[in-house]
Amino acid sequence: MSGPADGSALELLSGVVLVCAVVTLWRRSLSAIVKALGVQGVALGAVALVLGVAHDDGVLIAVGCLVVMAKGLAIPALLGRVVAGDPDSRETAPVVNVPASLVAAGALTFLAYGATAPVVALVPTAAGRLIPLGFATLLIGFFAMAARRKAVSQITGLLLVDNGIALVAFLATAGVPLLVELGASLDVLLAVVVLRVLAVRMTSKFGALDLDQLRELHD
Amino acid sequence: MLALAVLVVPFAAGVVVAAVPWRRGIGWLGTASIGAVLAGGIVLAARVVHGPVVTAFGGVLRVDALSAFMVVVIGTIGVLATWQSVRYLSAEIAGGRSSRRHASLYGALVQGFITAMLLAVLAGNVGVMWVAVEATTVITTFLVGFRGTRGSLEASWKYLVICSVGIAMAFLGTVLVYLAALHVGHHQHANLDWTSLMAVSRHLDPGVLRLAFALLVLGYGTKVGLAPMHSWLPDAHGQAPAPVSALMSGVLLTVAFYALLRFKAIADGALGPAFPRVLLVAAGLVSLAVAATMLVAQRDYKRMLAYSSMEHMGLLALGAAAGTPLAIAAVLLHVLGHGLAKGVLFLTSGEILAAEGTSEIAQVKALLSRRPALGAIFGVGLVALLGFPPFSLFVSELNMLRAEFQVGLGWAGAISLVLVAVIFASLVSHGRHLLLGAAPEGEEARATPAVVTVPLIGALLLCAALGVVAWPLGGLLHAAARVVAR
Numbered sequence: 001m002s003g004p005a006d007g008s009a010l011e012l013l014s015g016v017v018l019v020c021a022v023v024t025l026w027r028r029s030l031s032a033i034v035k036a037l038g039v040q041g042v043a044l045g046a047v048a049l050v051l052g053v054a055h056d057d058g059v060l061i062a063v064g065c066l067v068v069m070a071k072g073l074a075i076p077a078l079l080g081r082v083v084a085g086d087p088d089s090r091e092t093a094p095v096v097n098v099p100a101s102l103v104a105a106g107a108l109t110f111l112a113y114g115a116t117a118p119v120v121a122l123v124p125t126a127a128g129r130l131i132p133l134g135f136a137t138l139l140i141g142f143f144a145m146a147a148r149r150k151a152v153s154q155i156t157g158l159l160l161v162d163n164g165i166a167l168v169a170f171l172a173t174a175g176v177p178l179l180v181e182l183g184a185s186l187d188v189l190l191a192v193v194v195l196r197v198l199a200v201r202m203t204s205k206f207g208a209l210d211l212d213q214l215r216e217l218h219d
Numbered sequence: 220m221l222a223l224a225v226l227v228v229p230f231a232a233g234v235v236v237a238a239v240p241w242r243r244g245i246g247w248l249g250t251a252s253i254g255a256v257l258a259g260g261i262v263l264a265a266r267v268v269h270g271p272v273v274t275a276f277g278g279v280l281r282v283d284a285l286s287a288f289m290v291v292v293i294g295t296i297g298v299l300a301t302w303q304s305v306r307y308l309s310a311e312i313a314g315g316r317s318s319r320r321h322a323s324l325y326g327a328l329v330q331g332f333i334t335a336m337l338l339a340v341l342a343g344n345v346g347v348m349w350v351a352v353e354a355t356t357v358i359t360t361f362l363v364g365f366r367g368t369r370g371s372l373e374a375s376w377k378y379l380v381i382c383s384v385g386i387a388m389a390f391l392g393t394v395l396v397y398l399a400a401l402h403v404g405h406h407q408h409a410n411l412d413w414t415s416l417m418a419v420s421r422h423l424d425p426g427v428l429r430l431a432f433a434l435l436v437l438g439y440g441t442k443v444g445l446a447p448m449h450s451w452l453p454d455a456h457g458q459a460p461a462p463v464s465a466l467m468s469g470v471l472l473t474v475a476f477y478a479l480l481r482f483k484a485i486a487d488g489a490l491g492p493a494f495p496r497v498l499l500v501a502a503g504l505v506s507l508a509v510a511a512t513m514l515v516a517q518r519d520y521k522r523m524l525a526y527s528s529m530e531h532m533g534l535l536a537l538g539a540a541a542g543t544p545l546a547i548a549a550v551l552l553h554v555l556g557h558g559l560a561k562g563v564l565f566l567t568s569g570e571i572l573a574a575e576g577t578s579e580i581a582q583v584k585a586l587l588s589r590r591p592a593l594g595a596i597f598g599v600g601l602v603a604l605l606g607f608p609p610f611s612l613f614v615s616e617l618n619m620l621r622a623e624f625q626v627g628l629g630w631a632g633a634i635s636l637v638l639v640a641v642i643f644a645s646l647v648s649h650g651r652h653l654l655l656g657a658a659p660e661g662e663e664a665r666a667t668p669a670v671v672t673v674p675l676i677g678a679l680l681l682c683a684a685l686g687v688v689a690w691p692l693g694g695l696l697h698a699a700a701r702v703v704a705r
Binding site: 115116117118119121122123138142145151154158161162165168169172173176177180183184186187188190191194195198201202205206214216217219 | 344346347349350353354356357360361364367369370372373374375376377379380383384387390391393394395397398399401402410411424426427429430453454457458513516517518522
């Protein structure tokens, strides 16, 4: 890190990533959830930009721009269209209700601090201290996937997991090698596109994007 | 160059298949391309078994004995599956369930799927390996949902969601391994190449590696079909077209397992064998227990085969936990033997499903007298899967068990034997129901064309031969085992 300014910018941006994750648990309107995800994507890209400038690393700056475009703009736009096509675009009856979900988010953040202790110990920088925020985002993503009923909520949960991992990767290693980073981003983008295609097909077959409809297969 | 050719051939074949309207000839082109992959794999194996490691693209592609062995496995099962795909697609088009364009898409995706698996085992960089494994998930999602029914759509959704979560955890594990490597001595040389990770494995931070390996076992374990992240497996394998099920069950699971073997070698270096062993034994035993429970009252024969794959992946995890060169050689032989037997069974089950119109065990009876050829192949395949001699699964299961007793995992081996006995009894009882009994009055025995039976019989003969004579595979298996075990 070149100075304290970088540290506080990173703190702010990483905080925004985590807050956006909590917002997806708090809001019931799917379009608000997708917007929060977009803000999170921009903040994540900005983390890479700040680190890239601090390390004078052109590749990382390019990756940051890519993340802002893919996770901040492209993916939310894709999901936004699915939500607009769904007649009932609210999470009306989540498996776990909103207040309990927020309590869980707090508990998961504590858990993240515990689990990442060895990682933080290895990276004694300002960025390293923020790694638990990435883990917390990831755990909240898992929770969102388990506690929500809408198909779109599972996609957003998956994206939270992915954004959390990306935040950890940026903070801990200042980015994995470019080839891997590009491959990983492309794969996630493809997975979301495929999930979107499936969601559209499911709407036409089942009439709604409700995961309770998925009960054909069992033992 | 050969390593590159092995990747380019199926990729190019996929592009051709996608571009040209589907005909039988195009289907055979797909089989020929995988045949070429198999030939390339055998040449590579012969070259690296005693010689140096082959690399291409400055280490992006790297072929050691283990990679070459996996290419041979992918090629063998791939030839079987693409061969039967031709007949499957012709029947789908003739039955009006699929169009020519749809069939082209299927053919292209199967080639792409096999290319991605080949890249996963040929990648010298664990990050590229991860990208390839994730690519198999995205490609096979379409293949699982190929039939477009409610059930197949549900299966493909669950498959993609659960495996994406799993593979995301594997990515986090990979990132943490990279982080640990960054903090060993020379900063600037750290990368995700497997050889350089192995070189520094003794100096990697144990705390971080412990977290990383747990995430990798959970993550790649999802794709292997190990409990607790297995719930996608019976749905996807039950709903996918039979040739795709054969590929997924026969090779995709073990390609993910290959990734675990690579990381286990790194974790062994950093942590010693105890920690990786605990995780793999736990995953293996729980998977066996789940498979046993689900098989006892199973009503669907495709799901039955899927749960049996879970059983065999559990056995592989126990074998890998033992981790001696003998154990790993047995694990690899089991990978090939299981791939052959399970491939044959899934392909036969596809024929049975097409002929009988149902995958419910209760609705299918007396196959041996009603469809003698198909019934006999299914029966012999089941015998191979159950681990009877002379089939290679007998030898590999015995050797894995021996290795487990040698390293003090005898208790785990004993528990696995009990669970395997339960599974054995369930499979025998389901198999008897499917195969034995008298044909209804007036129903004539129906023949099955040689184009179906000959490759399947060939695969079973190969599986039996491998159980009797180690040559020519023995040297390769031991060279491959020494790559990840010492």
